[in-house]
Amino acid sequence: FISKHLNKKEKKKRMGVITCETNTISSIPPAKLFKASVLDADILIPKILPQAIKNVEILHGDGGVGTIKLITFGDGSQFKNMKQRVDGVDKENYTYNYTIIEGDALMDVLESISYKIKIEPYENGGSICKNTSTYHTKGDVQIKEEDIKAGKEKAIGLFKAIEAYLLANPDAY
DSSP states (O other): OOEEEEEEEEEEEETTEEEEEEEEEESSOHHHHHIIIIITHHHHHHHHOTTTEEEEEEEESSSSTTOEEEEEEOTTSSOOEEEEEEEEEETTTTEEEEEEEEEGGGTTTEEEEEEEEEEEEOGGGOEEEEEEEEEEESTTOOOOHHHHHHHHHHHHHHHHHHHHHHHHOTTOO
16 A cells, blocks of 8 residues: 655644645545545544544534544553544535644643645546644643654544545455
């Protein structure tokens, strides 16, 4: 299977805001990848990576815009939990936006982290997953480059685990 990680070294630093873009290529078609990695992620990730995420509980909402979720990390994580808010879901255009609004994953230095995900068709029926992460710091706190890199690597690891699951279970979606 084909899985490449393309990293745009484009980082914008403005008064407490750092933006990073990551593009990941997959051999999985966009509709299948979006369903597994976005629409069904709350069920699928705890099933295939319980050491990373133990469970996801909806505290408010129906899964659409405005929904608040409590994510409890697994025993393999240095964090306990976080709350995230769904900011946008477009099933036809394979886009999903959400914000981490609370929890120890913010490391007491971040107000929030916003994510914009867009999955587009790519070569040979595959996909390219474009992810923009925006870190909103508290005041003029500086975020360590290695913390951002570690977060990106964990996100890519989750993505690759979902991709591997889909390749190993082609009839699952």
